[in-house]
Amino acid sequence: MPFKKHSRQYDLVVFGATGYTGSLIAEHITTNFPTDLKWAIAGRSYNKLLNVVERCKTLNTVRQPPEIEICSLNDEDVTTLAKKTFALITTVGSYAKYGEFAFKACAESGTHYFDCTGEAVWHASMIRKYEASAKASGACMFPQAAIESAPSDLMTFSMASLIRSELSAPVGDVVAGIHEVHGALSGGTIHTALGLFDVFHWKDIAQSHKPYALSPVPNSKEAPKPSFLSRLTGLYTIPKLGLMSTSLTAGTNTAVVQRTWGLFKQVPSLQKQFYGPNFTYREFVRAKSHLRGMAMHYALAVGTVLFMFCPPVRKLVLKYAYQPGEGTSKDNQAKEYIQFRGVATPDIQPSIGKQAWCKAEFSGGLYYLTGVLVSQAACTILQDDLDLPGGIYTPACLGQGYIDRLNKAGFTIETKLIDA
Numbered sequence: 001m002p003f004k005k006h007s008r009q010y011d012l013v014v015f016g017a018t019g020y021t022g023s024l025i026a027e028h029i030t031t032n033f034p035t036d037l038k039w040a041i042a043g044r045s046y047n048k049l050l051n052v053v054e055r056c057k058t059l060n061t062v063r064q065p066p067e068i069e070i071c072s073l074n075d076e077d078v079t080t081l082a083k084k085t086f087a088l089i090t091t092v093g094s095y096a097k098y099g100e101f102a103f104k105a106c107a108e109s110g111t112h113y114f115d116c117t118g119e120a121v122w123h124a125s126m127i128r129k130y131e132a133s134a135k136a137s138g139a140c141m142f143p144q145a146a147i148e149s150a151p152s153d154l155m156t157f158s159m160a161s162l163i164r165s166e167l168s169a170p171v172g173d174v175v176a177g178i179h180e181v182h183g184a185l186s187g188g189t190i191h192t193a194l195g196l197f198d199v200f201h202w203k204d205i206a207q208s209h210k211p212y213a214l215s216p217v218p219n220s221k222e223a224p225k226p227s228f229l230s231r232l233t234g235l236y237t238i239p240k241l242g243l244m245s246t247s248l249t250a251g252t253n254t255a256v257v258q259r260t261w262g263l264f265k266q267v268p269s270l271q272k273q274f275y276g277p278n279f280t281y282r283e284f285v286r287a288k289s290h291l292r293g294m295a296m297h298y299a300l301a302v303g304t305v306l307f308m309f310c311p312p313v314r315k316l317v318l319k320y321a322y323q324p325g326e327g328t329s330k331d332n333q334a335k336e337y338i339q340f341r342g343v344a345t346p347d348i349q350p351s352i353g354k355q356a357w358c359k360a361e362f363s364g365g366l367y368y369l370t371g372v373l374v375s376q377a378a379c380t381i382l383q384d385d386l387d388l389p390g391g392i393y394t395p396a397c398l399g400q401g402y403i404d405r406l407n408k409a410g411f412t413i414e415t416k417l418i419d420a
């Protein structure tokens with residue numbers, strides 16, 4: 001499929017390509033994108049960018065390596081960069097500390113934008129500050145398009161699409177989560193997660209995880225209430241998914257899925273995909289035993305309080321964790337794996353005894369998967385006619401064309417109808 005025609009110098013710029021995630025994005029583009037892509041890598045250090053270019057040359061000797069763009073973190077430089085390209089991916093993080101320059105520049109310059117933040121509180125503040133600019137400039141902006149939130153959003157979209165096409169029904173309750181994972185966090189992620197408490201007040205973080213906090217339209221429909229025992233133990237038994245426990249990323253992922261619900265309700269070109277008035281979403285993580293599930297629940301509760309209110313504990317962890325720029329070695333990345341599962345109940349009364357079931361999985365580096373998710377999202381905007389006006393969107397708004405690209409790139413999303 002050809003890239004869209006436009007008047008800018010580049011189709012795509014990867015800003016932050018010298019980092020752990022950014023260099024994997026450059027790797028995926030080099031080895032998977034059509035060779036007529038006009039692209040550049042950007043960052044503050046010429047020598048580090050040159051190293052990335054040299055690696056791209058060894059990965060694919062046929063294609064032209066990316067151009068180099070030096071860009072410091074200030075409004076003038078980042079705006080100049082944003083104006084040179086049709087689409088921009090940024091991995092300059094933490095986003096709470098450094099992300100606003102690229103977000104603002106793209107929103108105001110009509111540049112399509114992709115990032116891999118998991119910081120829902122920052123995402124919420126970007127919506128408040130720049131949604132009007134993006135709507136006015138025509139920029140389609142996709143924050144939270146990485147491994148943390150895109151799979152939840154895309155699995156929900158896939159199950160809802162199946163229920164609509166096979167059962168002609170809207171969706172009721174959806175439950176999803178990680179079923180199995182082998183992998184480790186990068187230094188950039190650890191510093192970002194713990195640094196969030198230096199930038200935002202805990203009340204703002206809690207506010208961004210409230211139901212429908214990121215949705216453009218409110219929804220008063222509440223997810224099924226947990227039993228007293230589930231609240232006490234953190235354990236849930238979900239039919240077809242098994243024993244589950246509290247998930248570290250449920251809050252930020254739910255915010256994105258619920259924003260999709262609101263965008264599908266609000267944006268005319270997306271309304272045919274609206275999930276329905278009785279949609280609810282819950283996310284957990286598989287517990288391998290009752291004991292381990294309870295341990296995960298309490299470790300998360302205690303860890304959150306310690307990290308939030310005890311800066312010395314944050315400092316200590318940061319001292320011994322990977323540093324920014326570091327992460328799992330190439331050899332270990334090859335052994336990584338992640339599998340998500342979900343179930344969705346059609347909103348049909350009385351019940352017809354059917355559910356949609358979904359499995360999404362990827363074998364290989366988890367940060368490489370982030371590279372696949374953000375760069376294939378950018379490819380979708382570069383190639384597909386999406387009929388999206390300017391605005392701030394979620395991964396599911398990229399639709400089936402995006403999911404098809406991900407399937408081809410190794411992140412497979414499989415859905416089927418099962419007996420409830």
Ligand SMILES: NC(=O)c1ccc[n+]([C@@H]2O[C@H](COP(=O)([O-])OP(=O)(O)OC[C@H]3O[C@@H](n4cnc5c(N)ncnc54)[C@H](OP(=O)(O)O)[C@@H]3O)[C@@H](O)[C@H]2O)c1
Nearest residue numbers: 016018019020021092093118146148186188189192324325
């Ligand atoms: N939510 C998810 O699923 C997910 C997945 C992957 C990554 N992430 C997020 O993505 C971000 C990047 O992660 P990472 O592991 O790739 O981090 P990293 O290796 O530390 O890379 C950070 C990048 O940002 C640049 N940068 C940092 N501070 C800068 C500054 N003051 N001025 C200019 N450039 C600056 C770095 O440039 P230099 O090389 O010049 O230092 C580097 O290119 C983090 O916020 C992480 O949490 C999220």
